Amino acid sequence: MGRMFAVAAGLAAVGAAAAVYAVKQETRRVESEVHALERAIERAESDIAGLKAERYWLGRPERIDQLSREQGLGPIHPTQYVRPPPAAKQSPSARGVGQ
Amino acid sequence: MTGAALAPPAASVRLRLLAVVLALGLAMAAVAGQLLRLGVSGGASGRVASLETVVRTFARPDIVDRRGRILATDVAANSLYADPAVVLDRDEVAEKLSRVLPGLEATELRALLADRNRRFVWIRRGLSPREAQRVHDLGLPGLSFRREPKRVYPVGALVGHIVGQVNPDNRGIAGLERHIDETAGLEAVSGASPPLSGPIRLALDLGAQHAVADELRLAMQRYSATGASAVVMDARTGEIVAAASLPQIDPNVAGAHLDPARPDRLQSGVYELGSILKALTVAMSLEDGLATLDKTYDVTKPLTFGRHQIRDLHPPGRPLTVRDIFLQSSNVGAAMLGLEAGTSRQLVFFARMGLLEPIRTELGPVAPPLLPERWDGIETATISYGHGLALAPLQFAAAAAILVNGGRRVAPTYLRRDGEPGQGEVVLKPETSAAIRELMRLNVTMAHGTGRRAEVAGYRVGGKTGTAEMPGVGGYREKSVISSFVGAFPMDEPRYLVLVSLFEPQSGEGTSGGITAGLNAAPVTGAIVTRIAPVLGILPRGIPVAP
Numbered sequence: 001m002g003r004m005f006a007v008a009a010g011l012a013a014v015g016a017a018a019a020v021y022a023v024k025q026e027t028r029r030v031e032s033e034v035h036a037l038e039r040a041i042e043r044a045e046s047d048i049a050g051l052k053a054e055r056y057w058l059g060r061p062e063r064i065d066q067l068s069r070e071q072g073l074g075p076i077h078p079t080q081y082v083r084p085p086p087a088a089k090q091s092p093s094a095r096g097v098g099q
Numbered sequence: 100m101t102g103a104a105l106a107p108p109a110a111s112v113r114l115r116l117l118a119v120v121l122a123l124g125l126a127m128a129a130v131a132g133q134l135l136r137l138g139v140s141g142g143a144s145g146r147v148a149s150l151e152t153v154v155r156t157f158a159r160p161d162i163v164d165r166r167g168r169i170l171a172t173d174v175a176a177n178s179l180y181a182d183p184a185v186v187l188d189r190d191e192v193a194e195k196l197s198r199v200l201p202g203l204e205a206t207e208l209r210a211l212l213a214d215r216n217r218r219f220v221w222i223r224r225g226l227s228p229r230e231a232q233r234v235h236d237l238g239l240p241g242l243s244f245r246r247e248p249k250r251v252y253p254v255g256a257l258v259g260h261i262v263g264q265v266n267p268d269n270r271g272i273a274g275l276e277r278h279i280d281e282t283a284g285l286e287a288v289s290g291a292s293p294p295l296s297g298p299i300r301l302a303l304d305l306g307a308q309h310a311v312a313d314e315l316r317l318a319m320q321r322y323s324a325t326g327a328s329a330v331v332m333d334a335r336t337g338e339i340v341a342a343a344s345l346p347q348i349d350p351n352v353a354g355a356h357l358d359p360a361r362p363d364r365l366q367s368g369v370y371e372l373g374s375i376l377k378a379l380t381v382a383m384s385l386e387d388g389l390a391t392l393d394k395t396y397d398v399t400k401p402l403t404f405g406r407h408q409i410r411d412l413h414p415p416g417r418p419l420t421v422r423d424i425f426l427q428s429s430n431v432g433a434a435m436l437g438l439e440a441g442t443s444r445q446l447v448f449f450a451r452m453g454l455l456e457p458i459r460t461e462l463g464p465v466a467p468p469l470l471p472e473r474w475d476g477i478e479t480a481t482i483s484y485g486h487g488l489a490l491a492p493l494q495f496a497a498a499a500a501i502l503v504n505g506g507r508r509v510a511p512t513y514l515r516r517d518g519e520p521g522q523g524e525v526v527l528k529p530e531t532s533a534a535i536r537e538l539m540r541l542n543v544t545m546a547h548g549t550g551r552r553a554e555v556a557g558y559r560v561g562g563k564t565g566t567a568e569m570p571g572v573g574g575y576r577e578k579s580v581i582s583s584f585v586g587a588f589p590m591d592e593p594r595y596l597v598l599v600s601l602f603e604p605q606s607g608e609g610t611s612g613g614i615t616a617g618l619n620a621a622p623v624t625g626a627i628v629t630r631i632a633p634v635l636g637i638l639p640r641g642i643p644v645a646p
Contacts (some may be wrong), residue, residue, distance in 0.1 A: 046175035046246075056169040056253035061309030075310070075630045078557035078639035 156247040157269045157285040159276070161298040162262055164305040165340070165515050169253055171262050171276070171350070173269070176249035177231040178224040179242060183212045186241030196222065196242075199233040224267040225249040248288065250276075252350040254305065257312055259348035260363040261303065261462065261513060264356050273356040275299070275513060278461040302338035302515045307331060310630035312343040315599075318623045319345055322604035322614075328364040328492055329623075331631060334500040334587060334596040336516050337509030337523075339460075340635065342493075364600070369466045369489035372600070373567030373616075375499075375585045376485035377433045378535055381425050382502055383448040384436045386531045392422045392538070398431040402438075404477040409434050409484075412615075425538045428549050428564060430484040437483025442475050445482065451526045452498040453508060454490060461513045466491045485565055492583075496598040499585045501527055502535045503561075503593040539563060540590040553586055553621040555628045557639025562586025562597075562624065564616035569603070579603045582616035584624045589637060599624045 162171040189212040197205040211220050250265045263274015271277040315327040331341040344364045348355040384390040395418045401410035424432030457467035469489035471478045481487040500509045506527030539561030542548040549564040565583040568575035583600040587593035599620045610618040
């Protein structure tokens, strides 16, 4: 009886060790996945920051000014304003919506 | 019993012993394997861990304009460092690096790498991707890269004086960058992580800022001026929507803010601003009930103080009303108003307008006003027309805002303010403010007004000119002047205050040889208003528009 118990306990210990090992391996795998994701996020954030800076560098006013003048455009003159058409001034009535 | 105890172990016992030995052997092998693995791959992480205590950089929040356009942001960049203990041949490293990194001194680098007790030496911070690739291609042992945030300013010099600069650790050392460090605080980061805090939103409008800087640049060319500055301020809130001082500084160039040839004239210098101070003198007389716009003064003769005389550039030859003193910019008339009020009343009024005490903005302290050592008699007279008291243009702009906004004090700010305007203390009667607005508008619309060249159809500009001779050795220099125009628009309910100053302008196109503000600063203001009014959402009025 005692021997059976010892064998069973031994097997249980081996089984528990194997389970712990498996969990540990899984944890390591997940950890490395998390690190890889974190690195990917950091790279993406870094790319976004770089692209944002580049976008505003490309859109800097003196560049747009020069490009638009080359196209024959210029700052708006007070006489270039137009009155909005009467329809645009009226807000749509609730009854008209969806009809 | 004894014989049985000494008998050789049974086969099952040997088997068990063998199993135990094998298990122990396997366990030892596992431990040895793990140690071996750590020995091979664990060294680098240990070194990085020790590095973290040595190197600290800071993630900074973005700086954006009032519409969210980026003026300053962090990007990730590679910084190059060396571990002198691992460098094999420092001569080779110094020579090859100095070849691929311009400006790197091989001798200095060799000296840095000579100390093998040091495990960490910065070689160059914030490399461009191309520079980093060139260094990487050299394949030199002992060199490593570290990713860290690098501050960049996409619009460059356009906002250089305002945003300021940072040091290689990404800490603010000038302008708004320093203000961020002092107020918002920074996050120490170990890599190139973005900041957790939101952006710092400025009152500045990038479109208006460009228009102002561009017109100043053109004016400097047209009038061969040595410098120019302009500020556009919301007259109700003190928000600065555009501020430029030329020549500008490029914040992307390290140390640019230290260049003495490129000061921020709006905030860091004080100048005698000339006749634009007459607006204050007239306001003082009206406010204290000493005069009305129609009260007449005999300005036909110069005022004499000992051996000094106060005279007009173009003597009118007849008595002038207060209205005409303003419109014709009479020095004698302004001096008479000042003398009538007296020194103590003038001091109290100037103090109420915030002109005698130092002020500060987010960029730091504004240069304090330079008061005369003795303020009495002749000083009271000369200060009435803008000589004898030197002010930073920004401080004067804040006082001028009171004159046009109905009498409320404003504090100039580069940050966007939320909430209702008009919370400042009332320091001037609304009637006085209305009278000054009327005079400023007349000065632009009337045929003999000195500010008529500032008129822009539809935007109802008003203002006052001022031409001040600059001080030199032994007195004032007649040909070196600061031409200024303080204006506001739309004048029926002023929203924006504009102060333009040109430093040492010469005669140019359309000036007929003159260098007075009516010929140069006034038209520049008109050109600025033409361009910024649409950007700032001010609609023209009173001119035909397409149906």
